[in-house]
Every structure is written in C-alpha cells, then in structure tokens.
Amino acid sequence: MSAREFFEEQHGLTPQRLERILAEALANGGDYADVYAEHRLFTSLHLEENVLKEISEAVSQGVGVRVVAGEETGYAYTNDLSLSGLLGAARTAGSVARFGPRVTQVNLSPIEVPNRFPAARPPYLGPIEDIIASIEAANESARAADPRVREVTVHWGDEWRQVVIATSEGQLAHDTTPLFVFSVSVVVEEEGNRQVGWKNLGLRAGLEIFSPDKAATLAREAVAQATTLLRAQPAPAGEMPIVLAPGTSGVLLHESVGHPLEADANRKKLSVFSGRVGEKVASELCTVIDDATQPHLRGSINMDGEGFVPTQPTVLIEKGVLRGYLQDKLSARLMKMAPTGNGRRQDYSAVPIPRMTNTFLAAGEDNPFDILRSVPRGIYCRAFSGGQVEPAVGQFTFSMHEAYLIENGNITTPVKGATLIGSGQEVLQNIVAVGHDLLLDRGAWACGKQGQSAPVGVGTPTVKIARMTVGGMR
C-alpha cells in the first residue's frame, strides 16, 4: 500500500482534512505551519549464544503539528490520528502565534517525491525465514573462522516508514522509505586476553540485496578484526601524523566540518564557522560534500522532514573555501539563504532541525601507497567507532577501534583503541594529502543531536593529517 493510500484509507488523512488541520493551526496567525504524520513498522531479530532469542516488532505511529511565528516554533504531537486528536494538536501548536491570521486558506497540491530506494522485497514482508538464514550463516561462519571465538551476537533490524507532510505553503508530499541494519559482534579470547570485533551494514533497500553469503563475509571480517586486536599493543600518546583509511574515517569530516556547518548553530553564532562563507577554512585539498541523493545509502533521503526534496549534493567546502551551510526551512528563511533539504526529524515527536545526510571528503589525486610511504612514524586508522564535537569551541574527538603503527612508511603493529582529539580548524588546515580512493562507508552510523537520532552516512578517501593528538598510554 502506498503512503498516500495508507494515510487516506486507514486514517482519513485526505488533502481536505489536512487543509482543515493547517487552517486550525494558523487560526491565531503565524508564518508557517506543517503537519507530519508517520507510521513506522520495526522488526528486529537477535541471536546470541547460538540461540535466536527473540523476534519482535513495533509500530510507532503519530502526528506532529508545527506552527512557526517569527523565530518561535509551537509544536504538538499525538498518537491519536483521529480528526479530534489532530485538531487538538493543531490548536496547541498554534498557541505560540499571537498576531492575527496571515494565512486563511491553504490549497494543497501533491509534489513529486523521487524513490531512491526501490525495494523489490520489502523486509517487513519477509519471509522472515530468509533473515533467519542470514543470521545463522553469520553465527556459524564467525564460529568456524577461528577457535578463539567465544561469543557471537548477531542483530537484524528493519524499518518501513511511511510519511505524509502537508505545509501551509501548499505542498502535499508522501514518502515511503525502507531501512535495515545487520550487525555482527564477536568476542575472542586467548589466555585471558579478551577482545571484541564488529561489523555492520546499514542500507535503505530490500532483502534482494542481502544474503547469507554477505552475512557470513561480514562475520569473518568481525572475527579478523577481533583477532588482530589480540596482538594489539597500547597506543602511543601525544602528537603525531595520522593516516586515515578510506571509509569509516569519514567520521572525522562528520564531526569537524558537518556539525559546525549546520545552519542553526551558525545562525546563533554557536559555531566556529559562523559568518565565514567565502573564507578559506581548510587546506585546498579539501572538498567536503553532503549528498542525500545517493541511491540506497543509509544517510540518503527522498525528502526531508519538512517535505523538501534535495535534488543535488550540497558543497560545504570547495578546495578549502567555505561555501555554505546545511539548511532547514527555518534557518534558511532567517538567514535569507536557500533550503538544502537537510531539515530532518527523528520521528513525529521531534521538530525538524538541520542535520547531515551522507557527508564525505571528495577524492583527491594522491596515491594511497605514496601517502603511507611519506610517514616515518605515525598511526594508521582503519576503523572508527564514533566521535563528538563541540561546535562552538571547535574541539572534536573520534575514537579508533582498529589502528596500526606506521613505521618507516609501513603498516606494522596493531594498537589498542584510543581517542584522537583536535581542533577542527587546525586539523582541516593540516590535511596534507588526499588519496584518489574515495569510499562511502556502508556501516550503520547514527548521529545524535539535541536528543534526536538520525541515520547518516560517512566517507573519505585515504587522508594524511600532519599531526593530531593521540590518546594512547605510552
């Protein structure tokens, strides 16, 4: 059932009813209003200790009504999609407006929303036996891969989200998006030394692109990572050159560039990049892009949480020069800039805020092998587990999970996980080589901001940073 059919037939959310709700929301005045109704169906399966311990499903359904008056936002949400529930939410949201009606009549017309995530076999339709087969394949292949494997945990989660958005500007948009996450985590043990390795895959796609073979490959990769860590030595401490492997290292851009370029932080002068469009803020090797349009990637969207359809990548930094911000409608209007389709919301209970989609550093021209060769002593980071930034201060961290020493241009001993810290602006200036091997990671990254979680994508080619502080032990 399409999103339009679902909301009209199951809940009576016809254009006429949505127009009535918008009119009610703006009865006290206000510059803008929107209605966001959502139905999400989650399925999850969890295997540990060789036992598929649980299968569960959850339905999250609700509607949020928003009224914007100047810089002020009134918001109300409810699980009750009946007319009385919706009108009640509209009145509550509208209570922020106090200056008489400006919009009296809304005429909705449907907008074209692309489908970037065609799913021939929507996961929620199963058969669930196919998912179970992949989970079991991962478990078996992890256990067969190495005798030191002590514990294997496999998790599958999928989500089928249907949305309708109606705005006082007259847009009516329907959207259906799939999402799945498959993750394997293993514990290996040798003479009392216990280590964990993990791999995950997160895509907006159907079951047709997943298989027991793929699950088994991810499981073997997780085991290889864990057994490598059995040999790991404590990481060094202090400033040194860093080489980032392609893929997950894109967390660096997410923290150091992405968050500080969200429009709300800049509008409020809460970012080190506030008011600096047109300035050189990074090494000229750096071009940073946020791209919601990549097919099937986890950070991609068909439309944002305000019914805006992003149609092209947003260039944030071009050859080191700051070009623009990640905008939602509110910030774009207040900053007199164009929206970029980054007004995302976690769910119906949350107001849209500027968020990243898939954020990555564009490919450069350096040979990855030459980049490594140029480092006499440093750290090579292959996998990251996350990061955090304080946008106003510019300090950010990111945490290595799998890393190695570089000695005389060669990757040598594995080192234990450690945190790297730097000032975003210094690190961006200190990017001294960028490889031609861009890789968009397919891991299940989630970004947290103001209590809202959003699926995102990260990516980077091989990158050399002249120096960063490594939080090791020796």
Next chain:
Amino acid sequence: MPTRDLELLPERLLKQAQRAGAQDAEVWVQESTRFVTHLRHGNVEELTEATTRSVHLRVFVEQRVGRASSSDLRSKELAALAKRAVEHAWKSHADPFAGLPEKTGAVPPSQGLDLYDPELETMTSAEKVALAREAERIGLSLDPQVKNSGGAGFSTTRGQVWLANTRGFFNGYKASSCSLSLYLLGHERGRAEQVSDYWDSVSRHRARLESPEQVARKTVERVRRHFGAKKVGTAEVPVIFEPLLAADLLSDIFGAVRGEAIYLRRSFLADQLGRKIAADGVTIVDDGLLPGGIGTRPFDREGMPSQRTLVVEKGVLRNYLCGSYSARKLKLKSTGNGTGDGEAPTNFHLAAGPHAPEAIVGSVKKGLYLTRLIGQGVNLVTGDYSRGAFGLWIEDGHFVHPVREITISSNLRAMLEGMEMVGNDLELRDQFSAPTVKIAAMTVAGT
C-alpha cells in the same frame, strides 16, 4: 481513549495473547505527557506539548519469546498485535532460560517513594517559560565575557504505567520529573574561539529544582573555568573527576556490572564476583528505593520489586545487577534491574568518602582536574579507556590554568584500583551520581 480505559488494557491484551496461543504473557502500558520549552536571548524558540500512549507485549510459547508493541491503540490493531507476537515467538529458538520471573514478591507502595509531583499538573506554560527565561537573564548578567547563549530550557514529563502478567501480577504507578537547563558561551578578548558549558537541575518535584539563579551561577562558573586554556605536554599524572564527570564514569562501571554483559563475557568485570576490584574507599550502590530519586520506581519492567543493592563494598565486587533472565543465566537472584531484554540502573552511585573536595585538590602536586569529557572511547570488554577532555592544571595543590585539546587514558580496572581519594560531596542528582574522585595516575596526552 480516556486514561481509566488504559488501566483495563493489560488484562484485555493478556487474554487476547492467551487466546492466540501464548502460555505466558506480559503487558506494559504507558501514558506520558510532556512539555518542553526552549528559549534563547529571552525569545521562546520552541514550545512543545504532547501526550503519548503505547502498549508493549511479551509472550512465551514453549520457552520461545516474541514481542510486539504499538502506539496505535485502536481495538482491531491491538487484537492483531497479540497474534503477531505469538507468531514471532514460534519462529524464534527455544531458550531454556526464557520466561517470566518465577515470583515477583511484595512491591513497595509507590506513595512512600515520592515519585509524583501534582504541582506539575497545574503549572502554566507561562510559569515554565518564565523559569527558563529568568535563568538565562541572570546567566547573561554575571560576567561581561559571558554574553552568548545556546539557550535555556524547561521541561516536564508526567506519566503513568501499568504492568500485568499471566502469573497474576498487576500494578502501576505515576511518576513525574522536571528539569531546568542552561547552556552559555564565553568569549575572551583577543581569542577567536568561544568557550561553552552547561548545567541543569533535574528533579521529580518542582519545589526541589535548583532556582534559576543557582542554575545561572553554576553555568557561568563552569564557562569561566575554560578561559585562558592552554595545551599541555603528555604526562602521567593524578586526575581528579568532579562529581558530574565521576557520575559519567559510574555509567561506564554500570555497563560492566550488568548481568547481560557478564554472561556474554562482554565485561572486564566478568568472573570477578567476590574479588577486590577497586581501592578500599570505593563503595558502589544501586538504590531503587531512594525516596524521590530520579531512578526510583516500585518495581522493574518485569514486576520485580525495587531494592537497594550493594554492588561494590570497600573495593570488593559483591553483586552484579540482574533481571530475571540474567539471574537465571548466572545462577544469581534478580536485583530488580530487569528491563525484559537486559538491565537498567535505578539510582546507581558511588558512596561518599571522607575527603573535602578542596583537600583532594590540595593533595595533588602536579595533575589534572577534569571539567569536561567528550567523545566515546570506552571499551567495556577490555576496560580500555581513552576520552577527549578539558580541565584545570594543578600544581602544588592549586589550580594554575585551564587546559584543552587533551585526552585522558587508562584502563577502568586500573582506574578503580587507583581511586585513592573519594570526596564527601555526594549529591544524588541523577540516575548516576558520584562525589569528587581522585585517580592516582592516568596518561594525559597533549602535545
């Protein structure tokens, strides 16, 4: 659906689950009313109000578990939900350890636990906005270098839950909480970047929140501490965790004493029950019965009564925190921390020690007093710990200057053993709480 009908839902759903073939079942129903306001430079940016409801069903058939939950409470949806939960259960594997708690025991009356503040029902939006506005106004008036605001917020949550299972448990309780928060930025003359910090006060009762002035003064004091920060060289030195950051450390320790982490061997504290794992001055308690505590509740998510559990006693690991499942796996007793699929803390805290915070700082010849931590970097399987940090550098027992762009690292096991001084300044302010703590040595990485 009126609230009184919600109370009837658990029994109805249990029957539907049994009709669908469940041998055992458990239903959790919750209703929650939330208010949030956020303002900046005196102007309201956001005002949100909402009431939400949801039901959560867990069923068992032949030691197999299925689950379904929904926020769509229309009758036909609920009937279908029970059927699907049972279908899911049949497709999962049999697990001899699965099941409802055998005996739930006597639940303490929720009135005595002081969980609900009726004043929050009648407080108007205008009063709530005024509190946040006042905190921000005072905060921006205290220091000429603290003039930018990231915003002030006030929020309340009031709600009610009901839990029922096919072994005859049926109980419910009301709970509330509110919080006042402020985030401010400072700008020193002659420096490009700003500094920022945050403070909030959280309570189940409006009357027990810190005043707007207290929140403002604490926030400004925290911001000012970052002025004039420098980088420092890499060194191994004593590190002092102020109470807020010691509480953060307690959340990591909780992660390592959860029953699930123990039976899966995903904790550096697996196989350590009864062993000395920390310095003599370290006593850690999880107290689900603390009156008015943010983590207090009469029973856990499976109906086991709340209790006070001694986790670490004078450095010796005494108890893991278990729900009924991990208790069966580990041949221990549930400690009333069950969530149905793992464990949650109640009021998990480090007991106060004998030392005044000033005396702890005074004892350090050269070292670091932490003022902020950022990022992840904690591996509970190995205990390896490496976090981004801000702090104050100490020499000869006195603060000399703030530091930035550093990391602190060690291993949680070594940190527990190295907790050589515990402060007398414990305040049970949140689910994780702790007094000031001094750790004998950690690696501080800088230039």
